[in-house]
Amino acid sequence: MTTPRPSTPPPSLGEFDYVIAGAGSAGCVLANRLSADPRNRVLLLEAGARDNYVWIKVPVGYLYCIGNPRTDWCWQTEPEPGLQGRRLRYPRGRVLGGSSSINGMIYMRGQAADYDGWAQSGARGWSWDEVLPYFIRAEDHHAGPSPFHGAGGEIRVEQQRLRWDILDAFQRAAAEFGVAPTADFNRGTNAGSGLFEVTQRRGWRWSAADAFLKPVRERPNLRIETGVTVDRVLVEQGRATGLVLRRGGGQWTVRARGEVLLAAGAIGSPAILERSGIGAAAHLAELGIAPVVDLPAVGANLQDHLQLRCAYRVENVATLNQRAASLLGKGLIGLEYLLRRTGPMAMAPSQLGLFVRSDPALATPDLQYHVQPLSLEAFGGALDPFPAFTASVCQLRPDSRGTTRITSADPAAPPAIQPNYLSAESDLRRAAEAIRITRAIAVQPALAPYRPEEIRPGPAFASEDELRAAAGQIGTTIFHPVGTAAMGRVVDERLRVKDIAGLRVVDASVMPTITSGNTAAPVMMIAEKGAEMVLADARESLC
Known part of the structure; x- marks a missing residue:
């Protein structure tokens, strides 16, 4: 034995x-x-x-x-x-x-009401006034210290190192619709429009x-x-x-x-x-x-932000679709970054942000836009062969819950991730409204010279039921x-x-x-x- x-x-x-x-x-x-x-x-x-x-x-x-x-x-x-x-x-x-x-390198704290809601639901010590010092402590903001920003901390926060005429026009159109510009999204209320600030240092992530x-x-x-x-x-x-x-x-x-x-x-x-x-x-x-x-x-x-990528073909204005369409264009983009750390290679996936209320009765915005001077069928795919921009919109506080x-x-086995997007009636309703708001901004006078033409989801989606179906067709995670x-x-x-x-x-x-x-x-x-x-x-x- x-x-x-x-x-x-x-x-x-x-x-x-x-x-x-x-x-x-x-x-x-x-x-x-x-x-x-x-x-x-x-x-x-x-x-x-x-x-x-x-x-x-x-x-x-x-x-x-x-x-x-x-x-x-x-x-x-x-x-x-x-x-x-x-x-x-x-x-x-x-x-x-x-x-x-x-x-995407975007530095965004959220709204004071988010953290006050945590505290009111039992998470003592997590109200906006209590968490703000921790944001400030770690920050190195490009504009220096202020009541809402820190200097000398570890997280470098800078302005983006490029601009696009089409994004300027979209911001003006948003103002005509009623969304005023804001200088800072990170003071507890992020209502308005502006260029996102990013976690970069001199053009590097x-x-x-x-x-x-x-x-x-x-x-x-x-x-x-x-x-x-x-x-x-x-x-x-x-x-x-x-x-x-x-x-x-x-x-x-x-x-x-x-x-x-x-x-x-x-x-x-x-x-x-x-x-x-x-x-x-x-x-x-x-x-x-x-x-x-x-x-x-x-x-x-499980909660996540579902983005609806609404895309518009335009005329008479440059977008990344054309600039990156040729070897020469790609070479010039690379040269600009090599010499100056600016241009498309320095840009975050989204440049212009908007925070909007889907319902005027809401106390704070519940929709966030990531507006981009480009368009493509799906993330990671080829850019469309014509000038276009994308107004990607997500509901900030979804009611849908997943697992x-x-x-x-075995730790090597992938998990079963089931976000259950758009499973709540309220999320479907706000998704349809988000597409309507995007269309309302796109027809404002500031964008008229560029003749925006909706290509995704497309004007054929018009009724409430059709817009809800469109949200299910074009919706994708924004990775949150x-x-x-x-x-x-x-x-x-x-x-x-x-x-x-x-x-x-x-x-x-x-x-x-x-x-x-x-x-x-x-x-x-x-x-x-x-x-x-x-x-x-x-x-x-x-x-």
């Missing part, structure tokens, strides 16, 4: 005070702030690679990063009933800097890794590991004590003396929780995962998933996971409701405030 050999425990990366899963917009902030005290040993884990791919740094390089497995998880949604059964690409960053390394990680990566108490996939959280006697990891085909572990912090994003963090036995017990049991905490809200409450669930205990480990449902107002000590989620997952605008800046604010909470709780535990 052969005596079985004892199993060899997996190798360990060691023991740290804080272990951070995910080096995206939140994880980079956490790593910076928690390692500022040299007594804290901090480990930052990233499944992707280092951010040394040239197209990460060039602003237009998002075209080569989204859909590229080098930088993107390349997930897809499940077939969406509200979008005629279509599956959408669902980009999420898989590189140091996370989605801040592949996103300025990601969370550039801002928060690279200046401190030589700290002896900070260790950064790439190419490491987090399998699950180690939970012992109701406390998170470390992580189980996958690397190079093998399994590893790491121990946390203080806390484990999940910062893997609105899709990644709930997936780690579920693989750890924290989630809907019935679903986990189906996958052969032993439930640790029955928490059905994990992976639920993201793991499909296997949030809410899947929400405060009050999965974590408390200090971002601690219910019924598990030593474990927090610190990323877009914790938003109870989506903010009224782009989500990168709010995520970095959440991490800034979250890091302060972690350190404060550690000090209190020593008293």
Whole structure:
């Protein structure tokens, strides 16, 4: 009879005070702030690679990063009933800097009412007046310090380095419709129109890794590991004590003396929780995962901004469609960027923004426009062979709710992402109204010299039912998933996971409701405030 050999425990990366899963917009902030005290040993884990791919740094390089497995998880949604059964690409960053390394670079905080709503729903400490100092603290605004902006912080915020006559005309048309220009979208109310400010420095993308990680990566108490996939959280006697990891085909572990912090994003963090036995017990049991905490809200409450890309053919004005249509045009664009860091290669995906009310009775705008001097059939496709612009509009506060669930205990298996776009009647109604408002702006006198002709969805969509159908036909994600480990449902107002000590989620997952605008800046604010909470709780535990 052969005596079985004892199993060899997996190798360990060691023991740290804080272990951070995910080096995206939140994880980079956490790593910076928690390692500022040299007594804290901090480990930052990233499944992707280092951010040394040239197209990460060039602003237009998002075209080569989204859909590229080098930088993107390349997930897809499940077939969406509200979008005629279509599956959408669902980009999420898989590189140091996370989605801040592949996103549209727009710096947008949202509205004061968003955060006041969080606080009123039970998330104490998260009102606008309470979160504004965290936005300001981390900011390096091009105009210098003011009551609403910071200077000398890590996040560089600059004006875009180009202009287009067609966008100027659209802004004038919006003013004729009743949308006045605004000098600043980030003072708590973003009503009006203006050019988006961007997270760039002198024409280069300025990601969370550039801002928060690279200046401190030589700290002896900070260790950064790439190419490491987090399998699950180690939970012992109701406390998170470390992580189980996958690397190079093998399994590893790491121990946390203080806390484990999940910062893997609105899709990644709930997936780690579920693989750890924290989630809907019935679903986990189906996958052969032993439930640790029955928490059905994990992976639920998924919210995202659905954009309707309304496109118009124009005459008598230049757009990117013509400028990039020839080798000479492409060469001149490249030369301009090489010499001056300006022009189309320096531009964010969207340049002009509008915030509009779909109903005059609303207290704050509920529609956001991203207006672009170009048009194309689908993201990543070829530009149309004629001059055109796109007025992309999204509902800021959708009522539709979706889910993201793991499909296997294997961390390599893609999740089932089901946003359920346009499943709420109110969302359908506002989508139809958004198309009508876009048409009303397009017929204003300021655009008349350019003879705008609607090509998407097209004038054939006229009735309420037809406009709702059009929204399902042209709608696509604008890449803002949030809410899947929400405060009050999965974590408390200090971002601690219910019924598990030593474990927090610190990323877009914790938003109870989506903010009224782009989500990168709010995520970095959440991490800034979250890091302060972690350190404060550690000090209190020593008293």
